[in-house]
Amino acid sequence: MTSVPTAPRASPAGRLRRWLAGRTLRGRLIAGLLALLFVACAAVGVVTYLALRGFLLGQLDDQLTAASHLYEDCVNGPPARPNDDQQPQGPQGPYPQHDPASCANTPGQAQSTFSAALNSGIVTAARITHGTCHLSVADDVALERLPANGHPYTDRIYSLNADYRLMAVRDGSTILVSGVPVGSMITTLHDVELTEVIVFSAALLLTGVIGTGWVRLSLRPLRRVSATAAEVTGLPLASGEVDLPHRVPDADPRTEVGQLGAAFNRMLGHVESALARRHASEARLRTFAADASHELRTPLAAIRGYAELASRYSGTLPPEVEHALARVESESARMSALVEDLLLLARLDAGRPLESAPVDLTRLAIDATSDARVAGPDHRWQLDLPHGPLLVRGDEQRLHQVLANLLSNARTHTPPGTTVTVALGPAAGHTAAELSVTDDGPGIPAELQADVFERFVRGDSSRSREAGSTGLGLAIVAAVIAAHHGTVTVSSRPGHTRFLITLPLPHAPA
Secondary structure (H helix, E strand, C coil): CCCCCCCCCCCHHHHHHHHHHCCCHHHHHHHHHHHHHHHHHHHHHHHHHHHHHHHHHHHHHHHHHHHHHHHHHHHHCCCCCCCCCCCCCECCECCHHHCCCHHHHCCCCCCCCEEEEEECCEEEEEEECCEECCCCHHHHHHHHCCCCCCCCEEEEECCCCEEEEEEEEEECCEEEEEEEECHHHHHHHHHHHHHHHHHHHHHHHHHHHHHHHHHHHHCHHHHHHHHHHHHHHCCCCCCCCCCCCCCCCCCCCCCHHHHHHHHHHHHHHHHHHHHHHHHHHHHHHHHHHHHHHHHHHHHHHHHHHHHHHHHCCCCCCCHHHHHHHHHHHHHHHHHHHHHHHHHHHHHHHCCCCCCCEEEEHHHHHHHHHHHHHHHCCCCEEEEECCCCCCEEEECHHHHHHHHHHHHHHHHHCCCCCCEEEEEEEECCCCCEEEEEEEECCCCCCHHHHCCCCCCCCCCCHHHHHHCCCCCCHHHHHHHHHHHCCCEEEEEEECCEEEEEEEEECCCCCC
C-alpha cells in the first residue's frame, strides 16, 4: 500500500505571518497595539497575583506559626515556677491544657484552626476550634505522612471539605499538627483575578476603540495617497493627450506619510511632463505621416499614369522594357495602397469622427464573404448568421474594410482547402454584437499574438510582401473598431484561429 505524502503543517509563526499579510496596514497596527497591551496587562496581572499570593501566604504562615506555638505551649503546660513541688491542680484533676484534644480551644486560637496529635504514627486527637472533627482514612494517611520539621505545607482535609495550611512539630514522642484554613486567601485571590480580568478587558476594549480612531486619523494622509493613485490609474494613459491635475493634498514633509505624498506628487509631475512630451512627439509623427501620405498621392498617381501610358505604346517594346513597366505599375499600386492605409491610420489617430449611420452587419458579412470567395476559390467559405438583420451604428465603408481585411488575412496566410467561417450574433445580454472570423489553418505563432495588431507586423515577411501586404491590415482593423467604441481580440492555436469583434448595439433599433 502506497502512502500519500502529506504537506507539512505550518508553524504558528507562519500562520500568523499569513494572517497579517492578508490584513490592511490599519488592521495590523491595531492588532499589534492590542497584542502589546494584552501582553502588558497579562504581565502586570501575573506579577500582581504572585506578589499578593506571596504576601497573603506569608501572613497565613505567620498565623500558622503562632497557632502552632499556642498549641504546643498548651500541651506542655505553663512553665514551672521556683519552689513549686507539683503542678497546680484544676477542678477535674491535672491541669487541663495538657490534653491535646482540649488544647484545640486554647484562648487566642482563630476560628476553624485545626489541631491534631499523633503518637507512634496514629492520630490520637483531632479537633478544630470550637468544633469537632472526624477524620477520614485519607486524612489520617495525609497527617501521618506530614513531615514534622516545622515547615508549612498546603493539603486538603477531606472531612472538613477545605484546604488547610498545616505545620507539624515533634514534642517528645508526640507530633503536634496545627493548621489554618486557606479558603479566605483563595477567595481573595479569586476576587483579584476576576477584578483584573474585568479591568484589563475593559482597558483592551477601550484601547481598541480609541486606537482604531487614532490609527484611522493617523493614516488619513496615506488614504489620500491611495485615493489619488486610484484616480490616476483610471485615466487613459496609453495614448493621446493626458492631463494629470491629481495631486495628494496636504503633503506635510515633516511626517513620513507626508514625505511619501510629496514624493508621489513629484513623480506625478514627472509622469505628466513625460506624457506631454510623448503626446507632442506622437502629434508631430501623425502630422508627418498624414502630410507625407497626402503629398505622395500625387506623384504616385503620376507614376502609375505614365507607366500605363508607356504600356499602351503601339509599337513593339523589348521584353525587358515590358517587364520593367509591369513592375512599375505593380509596385506603384502597392505603394498607393500603403499610402492610403497610412493616411487612414493618421486620420484615425487624430481622432477624426467617422460616419454614424445604421449598418446591417448581416448584409455586410454576406457581401464581404462573397467578395472573398471570388478572390479565394481554393478556400471553403462558410457563414453562420442570424435569421434577420443585426444593426449597429457606424461607418459602413470602414466596417466593410475591417471584415475584408480579416478575410484577406485568412486567405493569404492559410493554405488552399482551409475552411474560413464568418459568424455573427448578439453577445450575452444583447448589449453588443459579436462578429468573428475563424479558420482551421496553421495558426499565428505565439510570440506574435501579443503584437499582431501593431503596425508593420508580419508573420511571414517574404510571403507577405509577395502577396502585396503592407503589414497595416490588422492595425487598421484595431483602429477602426476602437473608433466605433468596440473591441477586437485574437485567439490562435494550430488548427484554430479566431478574430472576435465586439460592437455596441444601439439602445433602440433603427
